[in-house]
Amino acid sequence: MQIRVDAxxxxxxxxxxxxxxxxxxxxxxxxxxxxxxGVVPPELEVRARLAQANCPEFAIIIGD
Ligand code: SF4
Structure with a gap:
């Protein structure tokens, strides 16, 4: 999984x-x-999704 913050x-x-x-x-x-x-280790994927869900600006992008 990959994450990115849209500045x-x-x-x-x-x-x-x-x-x-x-x-x-x-x-x-x-x-x-x-x-x-932006590389997310497998054990942190749940937290990456939690962070994305809690970003009020929809600024966190998750890719494969
Ligand atoms: S939660 Fe706040 S600091 Fe984090 S990416 Fe979203 S807007 Fe930016």
Whole structure:
């Protein structure tokens, strides 16, 4: 699984970071970006989906 944060949509709520700090990091403004080039290990796939579901801006994109 692969994740990506759409920087145009991200509004810096940091919910993704709160839910899955292994997958996301945030800058000084709270805007998120994906870690590990967006590669999600199998054991973190549930958390990636949780973060996506909790992003109010629909900024988290999940691919294969
Ligand atoms: S939850 Fe969504 S809007 Fe908030 S920091 Fe994460 S990607 Fe950005």
């Amino acid at each position: 145009e949509k991200c509004q810096g709520h940091s919910r993704c970071y709160a839910l899955a700090p292994e997958l996301f990091d945030i800058d000084d403004y709270g805007n998120a970006h994906e870690l590990n080039d």
